[in-house]
Amino acid sequence: MIIDHPILGPRDAQEFVYLGDASLMNRPDGLSDGIGAFHDYLYNRANPVGEHRELWYHEQGDRSWLVVTRNTLTHEITKVELARDVARASGRSR
Amino acid sequence: MADRLNALTSLGHSDPVTREIGPYRIVERFDIALASIACRRGRDKDFSKAAKGMVPLPDPAGSTQGAPYSSFWVAPDMWFVEAPFATNEDIAEELKRLFGDSASVTEQTDGWARFDLFAPDLAPLLERLCNVDFPHVEDGFASRTLVEHIGCYLIRRRQGEVTLYGPRSSAKSLLHAIETAAASVL
Numbered sequence: 217m218i219i220d221h222p223i224l225g226p227r228d229a230q231e232f233v234y235l236g237d238a239s240l241m242n243r244p245d246g247l248s249d250g251i252g253a254f255h256d257y258l259y260n261r262a263n264p265v266g267e268h269r270e271l272w273y274h275e276q277g278d279r280s281w282l283v284v285t286r287n288t289l290t291h292e293i294t295k296v297e298l299a300r301d302v303a304r305a306s307g308r309s310r
Numbered sequence: 311m312a313d314r315l316n317a318l319t320s321l322g323h324s325d326p327v328t329r330e331i332g333p334y335r336i337v338e339r340f341d342i343a344l345a346s347i348a349c350r351r352g353r354d355k356d357f358s359k360a361a362k363g364m365v366p367l368p369d370p371a372g373s374t375q376g377a378p379y380s381s382f383w384v385a386p387d388m389w390f391v392e393a394p395f396a397t398n399e400d401i402a403e404e405l406k407r408l409f410g411d412s413a414s415v416t417e418q419t420d421g422w423a424r425f426d427l428f429a430p431d432l433a434p435l436l437e438r439l440c441n442v443d444f445p446h447v448e449d450g451f452a453s454r455t456l457v458e459h460i461g462c463y464l465i466r467r468r469q470g471e472v473t474l475y476g477p478r479s480s481a482k483s484l485l486h487a488i489e490t491a492a493a494s495v496l
Binding site: 298 | 370386453
């Protein structure tokens with residue numbers, strides 16, 4: 217599997233480490249959002265057949281976190297973004 | 311307290327080693343001072359202004375040679391800076407003075423072991439060592455890569471010259487990996 221890194225171009229997937237669902241970036245505030253929201257964040261995952269946005273870490277490369285959109289049926293990768301850019305686009309400071 | 315303290319190389323000797331295996335020459339280097347610089351968030355302008363004419367800031371996956379400072383890209387907004395140890399031993403302090411609070415500077419000199427590889431063509435050796443597509447990347451290419459289990463920085467100076475930086479604590483394992491791969495090419 218080849219991941220088309222937004223800065224470095226196509227790189228072998230063995231250089232990367234997989235973390236999981238990209239929604240992990242949006243951690244709720246454990247004090248103000250309630251125990252229910254935090255429980256969902258910690259334990260509940262969607263397990264979609266088809267497109268899935270997930271976090272990959274370029275450990276043997278530039279150490280960047282990526283949001284990879286991958287089809288779980290075909291393993292086709294349709295989009296790769298820097299997690300930093302995704303977070304900032306959603307209004308976060310970093 | 312001893313009267314005199316002698317610095318040892320990463321391999322534990324008083325002098326750097328050189329190995330010749332067929333056409334391959336592996337040269338340990340310990341005459342290079344290293345530091346990393348990372349631009350602080352929102353300080354891009356101050357950072358590039360301070361670097362101008364002093365510290366080259368190559369594009370992603372690149373390296374630039376200069377005097378006294380050479381550098382290679384390691385991550386977004388982050389570079390490793392190299393300089394001769396004899397003249398720039400205190401490289402981190404020099405860079406801190408140069409960049410002020412626009413950059414975070416970390417001394418790296420003794421964190422890494424450096425091996426320079428020479429041969430008419432290094433491709434057969436490097437394709438056994440790591441997954442960098444060596445024949446197709448340009449001179450100056452720099453990337454972090456994996457040699458056996460060791461995370462290294464690889465810099466292609468030219469087709470017949472490569473610099474490998476590996477963690478100092480794994481210097482012997484890294485040299486062994488290079489020697490083994492070189493012997494297997496023959």
